[in-house]
Amino acid sequence: MKIVVCAKFVPDATADRRFRSEDNTVDRAGVDGLLSELDEYAVEAALTVKENGDAEVTVLTVGPEQAADAVKKGLQMGADAGVHVIDDAIHGSDAVATSLILAKALSKLEADLVVFGMGSTDGGMGVVPAMVAERLGLPAVTLGSEVTVDGTTVKIRRDGDLASDTVEGTLPLVLSVSDQANEPRYPSFKGIMAAKKKPVETWSLADLELSGDQVGQAAAWTEVVEVTARPPRTAGTIVADEDGSGAAQLVEFLSTNKFL
Amino acid sequence: MAVDRLLPTEESTDLLDLVRDLCEHELAPYAAKAEESEAFPREAFRTLGKAGLLGLPYPEQYGGADQPYEVYLQMLEEIAAAWMSVGVGLSVHTMTSYAVATRGTEEQRARFLPDMIGGELLGAYALSEPQAGSDISSMTTKAVRDGDEYVLTGTKSWITHGSHADFYTTFARTSADPKHGISAFHVPATSAGLSFGAPERKMGLTGSTTTLVNFDQVRVPADHLIGAEGDGMRIALSALDSGRLGIAACAVGLAQAALDCAASYALERKQFGHAIADFQGMQFLLADMAAAVESARATYLQAARRRDLGRSFTQQAAIAKLVCTDAAMKVTTDAVQVLGGYGYTRDFPAERYMREAKVTQIFEGTNQIQRLVISRDLLRSVR
Numbered sequence: 233m234k235i236v237v238c239a240k241f242v243p244d245a246t247a248d249r250r251f252r253s254e255d256n257t258v259d260r261a262g263v264d265g266l267l268s269e270l271d272e273y274a275v276e277a278a279l280t281v282k283e284n285g286d287a288e289v290t291v292l293t294v295g296p297e298q299a300a301d302a303v304k305k306g307l308q309m310g311a312d313a314g315v316h317v318i319d320d321a322i323h324g325s326d327a328v329a330t331s332l333i334l335a336k337a338l339s340k341l342e343a344d345l346v347v348f349g350m351g352s353t354d355g356g357m358g359v360v361p362a363m364v365a366e367r368l369g370l371p372a373v374t375l376g377s378e379v380t381v382d383g384t385t386v387k388i389r390r391d392g393d394l395a396s397d398t399v400e401g402t403l404p405l406v407l408s409v410s411d412q413a414n415e416p417r418y419p420s421f422k423g424i425m426a427a428k429k430k431p432v433e434t435w436s437l438a439d440l441e442l443s444g445d446q447v448g449q450a451a452a453w454t455e456v457v458e459v460t461a462r463p464p465r466t467a468g469t470i471v472a473d474e475d476g477s478g479a480a481q482l483v484e485f486l487s488t489n490k491f492l
Numbered sequence: 493m494a495v496d497r498l499l500p501t502e503e504s505t506d507l508l509d510l511v512r513d514l515c516e517h518e519l520a521p522y523a524a525k526a527e528e529s530e531a532f533p534r535e536a537f538r539t540l541g542k543a544g545l546l547g548l549p550y551p552e553q554y555g556g557a558d559q560p561y562e563v564y565l566q567m568l569e570e571i572a573a574a575w576m577s578v579g580v581g582l583s584v585h586t587m588t589s590y591a592v593a594t595r596g597t598e599e600q601r602a603r604f605l606p607d608m609i610g611g612e613l614l615g616a617y618a619l620s621e622p623q624a625g626s627d628i629s630s631m632t633t634k635a636v637r638d639g640d641e642y643v644l645t646g647t648k649s650w651i652t653h654g655s656h657a658d659f660y661t662t663f664a665r666t667s668a669d670p671k672h673g674i675s676a677f678h679v680p681a682t683s684a685g686l687s688f689g690a691p692e693r694k695m696g697l698t699g700s701t702t703t704l705v706n707f708d709q710v711r712v713p714a715d716h717l718i719g720a721e722g723d724g725m726r727i728a729l730s731a732l733d734s735g736r737l738g739i740a741a742c743a744v745g746l747a748q749a750a751l752d753c754a755a756s757y758a759l760e761r762k763q764f765g766h767a768i769a770d771f772q773g774m775q776f777l778l779a780d781m782a783a784a785v786e787s788a789r790a791t792y793l794q795a796a797r798r799r800d801l802g803r804s805f806t807q808q809a810a811i812a813k814l815v816c817t818d819a820a821m822k823v824t825t826d827a828v829q830v831l832g833g834y835g836y837t838r839d840f841p842a843e844r845y846m847r848e849a850k851v852t853q854i855f856e857g858t859n860q861i862q863r864l865v866i867s868r869d870l871l872r873s874v875r
Contacts, residue, residue, distance in 0.1 A: 304506075308506065308510075418510060418513060418514060418539075418542075418543055419506075419510055419543070420510075420542065420543045420544040421507065421510075421543065421544030421545065421548075421557045422544050424503060424506045424507060424510065425503065425552075427506075428502075428503070
């Protein structure tokens with residue numbers, strides 16, 4: 233079975249994150265980045281399937297040069313190969329264009345099982361798995377919080393607010409997993425060393441028979457017209473209980489701000 | 493604050509990422525509670541073992557990571573900054589494998605090392621005795637050859653990981669010769685006749701268990717002798733040179749943690765309408781702490797690079813141990829000062845750092861012994 237994990241390189245949420253002033257896109261080049269933590273669950277899900285059967289796991293990413301780190305992390309965790317789609321024309325692509333690039337790459341890879349995380353930690357839209365499935369004409373079982381693969385049958389449990397449902401599909405299909413699906417493994421020293429020897433291919437848009445005008449900022453269906461930095465946090469309100477009215481003031485504050 | 497490290501290779505940079513990830517998610521969140529409740533962090537060592545971090549400086553063919561000391565010590569520093577008991581434990585464990593790795597026969601290395609450094613086993617180093625601390629030559633634990641076995645009898649003290657370890661790298665007397673009468677043995681924890689004293693009630697490193705280890709007619713196969721009979725003193729002293737570098741790195745990690753704690757507190761704490769970090773008196777205190785940490789780090793790295801190049805490093809290791817642990821004592825004490833009254837409470841980690849720092853001036857050779865080593869080397873070279 234050929235499993236492909238679609239993984240995204242995102243700015244580190246614990247470090248400085250910003251938008252580029254010239255085009256209002258997320259600055260991916262000048263900041264610390266990493267494999268999206270939500271995609272680690274997808275890598276783990278793929279590796280678990282591999283451990284329980286015969287499969288090869290490829291990590292696929294679309295992004296600038298630094299995005300190679302996302303592939304590397306996947307390989308260190310235990311994936312077998314990597315593909316990095318990189319092209320200057322991709323900069324500024326929206327979810328629709330991203331799904332086009334991924335779908336082309338997945339067709340080329342002849343994936344049996346495509347695994348996504350539940351969303352990216354930067355864009356956070358969570359729509360790409362469904363878009364890719366649509367483009368490929370494959371069933372999509374998404375947001376699995378428990379995944380079992382038995383032969384060609386993939387069964388997931390989706391946990392909703394009111395109920396959990398079990399959804400089943402047959403390979404080939406597109407799967408996305410939630411952050412409840414598993415406990416992503418850490419790489420090990422052996423994994424780090426082995427990753428250096430694993431094959432990583434670099435593909436351009438031309439390799440996917442796509443042209444620059446099909447993707448990128450100009451082709452995006454939406455545009456970020458303005459970016460305003462979040463104002464710095466203001467000092468909190470301190471309720472001093474000097475005359476015994478502290479409790480009343482506290483209740484007043486909470487109810488005025490609709491916390492009660 | 494993440495320390496901006498200069499590492500020699502891409503793989504060591506990746507290794508640092510892994511170590512930091514583990515420190516942040518698997519060690520730091522559990523340290524304070526485990527130290528408070530004196531719970532031995534066995535699981536933390538398993539986690540390090542799974543990640544392949546229990547044998548960083550040893551050959552890859554035996555399950556190690558083949559990293560130079562320059563890299564191993566910086567990983568150790570990171571781990572000690574997150575949790576000192578685990579950092580010290582890793583340093584001790586690394587030293588326990590030293591005898592087999594450097595003086596063992598090829599057969600012993602192939603048999604013992606994969607589990608010691610490439611698995612999840614934890615080691616202890618049984619050298620000190622109640623009456624033989626700094627003066628190793630007054631050791632009385634005996635190993636007597638009996639057919640295909642050695643029979644070990646005696647008591648070891650201050651044994652880190654006592655009762656939790658899977659093996660004890662043990663030094664015992666095989667003859668009365670003060671310098672050439674000591675031998676090294678690999679003693680599995682399952683050996684009959686091994687027993688342990690109650691855990692010492694220590695001032696700090698309370699998560700790390702320290703006990704007496706009693707050897708009551710403990711029999712080990714003769715092929716568990718490491719090196720030749722009588723090689724023990726040389727092995728122990730040579731392992732100590734490397735062990736001292738480990739403790740030096742742990743001390744710097746501890747000092748860095750205290751500095752980070754103090755600096756972030758100073759930015760938050762307001763007095764007289766200002767963050768106390770705005771006052772020059774506080775800035776100078778923090779600056780001195782930062783200078784102590786940075787210069788201590790440079791000192792152990794210099795010794796490590798000498799070791800990695802195959803140059804002598806006994807004197808440099810002793811200097812590093814002295815400088816780094818004295819720096820840790822000073823910086824952690826100053827961190828308590830920066831936090832003021834809060835620093836004196838157990839609600840903040842500064843007081844724990846200060847308690848943990850004290851022992852680094854004592855174990856792996858007291859700082860007075862380090863001065864002996866340094867002056868002996870110095871005067872020998874001048875004469």
